[in-house]
Amino acid sequence: MSTTPARELKRSARLQISRGMKTVMAGTIILYIASAFLAPTSVSKVAQMGMLPFAACLAIVGLGQTLVIQQGGIDLSVAGAVSLTVVIVTWGPDRHDNRLIPAVAAAFGAAIITGLINGYLITKTKLNSIVATLGVNALLYGVMMGLSGGSPRRTTDRLSHFANDKTFGLPHSVYFGVILAIIVTVLLKRTVFGRRFEAVGANPHAAYATGLKVTRYQIGAYVSAQILYCAAGVILGGVISQPTAYQGDDYVLPSVAIVVLGGTSLLGGRGFPAASALAALFLKQLDMFVLSLGVPYGVRTIVISLSLMLGIALYAVNWKSSNFHLKKRDKELQPV
Numbered sequence: 049m050s051t052t053p054a055r056e057l058k059r060s061a062r063l064q065i066s067r068g069m070k071t072v073m074a075g076t077i078i079l080y081i082a083s084a085f086l087a088p089t090s091v092s093k094v095a096q097m098g099m100l101p102f103a104a105c106l107a108i109v110g111l112g113q114t115l116v117i118q119q120g121g122i123d124l125s126v127a128g129a130v131s132l133t134v135v136i137v138t139w140g141p142d143r144h145d146n147r148l149i150p151a152v153a154a155a156f157g158a159a160i161i162t163g164l165i166n167g168y169l170i171t172k173t174k175l176n177s178i179v180a181t182l183g184v185n186a187l188l189y190g191v192m193m194g195l196s197g198g199s200p201r202r203t204t205d206r207l208s209h210f211a212n213d214k215t216f217g218l219p220h221s222v223y224f225g226v227i228l229a230i231i232v233t234v235l236l237k238r239t240v241f242g243r244r245f246e247a248v249g250a251n252p253h254a255a256y257a258t259g260l261k262v263t264r265y266q267i268g269a270y271v272s273a274q275i276l277y278c279a280a281g282v283i284l285g286g287v288i289s290q291p292t293a294y295q296g297d298d299y300v301l302p303s304v305a306i307v308v309l310g311g312t313s314l315l316g317g318r319g320f321p322a323a324s325a326l327a328a329l330f331l332k333q334l335d336m337f338v339l340s341l342g343v344p345y346g347v348r349t350i351v352i353s354l355s356l357m358l359g360i361a362l363y364a365v366n367w368k369s370s371n372f373h374l375k376k377r378d379k380e381l382q383p384v
Contacts, residue, residue: 105284114307171266225283
């Protein structure tokens with residue numbers, strides 16, 4: 049009796065390093081080496097301590113976007129979700145520490161409601177995810193403007209210490225990003241729920257035929273994403289002492305870019321949250337590198353867009369079937 053199936057099952061049960069993780073890891077190492085030679089100020093201790101909290105926030109947002117993209121959608125309500133959270137946790141307490149916990153609870157409550165609205169619009173009314181989340185994003189901005197008039201207040205001392213205090217030389221915000229990345233990765237890669245979640249994203253019709261509650265998984269993706277956006281917004285509200293009302297605007301395109309760079313397919317299915325989180329570090333360090341070179345902000349936006357295009361090219365294009373490989377194969381098959 050052959051033991052090959054047993055060996056294959058054992059191999060598939062391991063938490064293997066994905067192609068996306070290898071690619072992003074190599075890219076990050078090369079970027080840091082280039083930064084050290086071409087823009088040394090971008091890798092100084094001061095620069096890194098200023099960049100890492102924002103990389104952690106982007107990583108958390110990217111984890112939420114990963115879940116949505118795994119279900120074949122794209123969430124454009126990121127900006128409104130993060131901005132509304134920042135406003136709630138700064139405007140609500142009004143620098144009173146005793147009001148912070150109720151404000152954070154209200155922010156997470158709003159996030160759950162937002163996720164349910166997104167999920168309902170997409171699964172029940174069959175709206176396109178881009179259209180639905182873009183409309184919800186406008187609604188979130190309307191609520192934010194109604195609450196604060198577009199003028200968030202200074203963060204509380206308690207929230208500032210929560211996000212900025214250091215342990216072993218690193219801000220707490222970085223640890224929260226790492227912990228959430230580990231939790232999401234373990235849930236998706238080492239549990240029955242995660243395998244079913246990926247199965248629903250890969251082929252909803254086949255998943256439904258096997259008895260899986262497809263709608264629940266799809267709505268759950270949008271709710272979980274909003275919870276992660278909210279967590280990022282809470283941390284961001286502590287990292288920045290005087291945030292703006294549109295703090296989430298900088299996270300829409302980058303959140304999609306890091307998911308694609310991490311190897312998660314825009315068509316849904318398998319996702320790589322750990323790779324998405326590492327890609328957030330890559331993208332933020334790339335931003336620091338470009339900034340240290342004195343490049344204007346508009347060019348920095350172009351660089352992020354090019355990173356997104358590079359990610360799509362790396363994983364969406366089947367290079368093995370390209371003309372180059374076809375010509376090479378034909379040449380090898382020619383008779384001598």
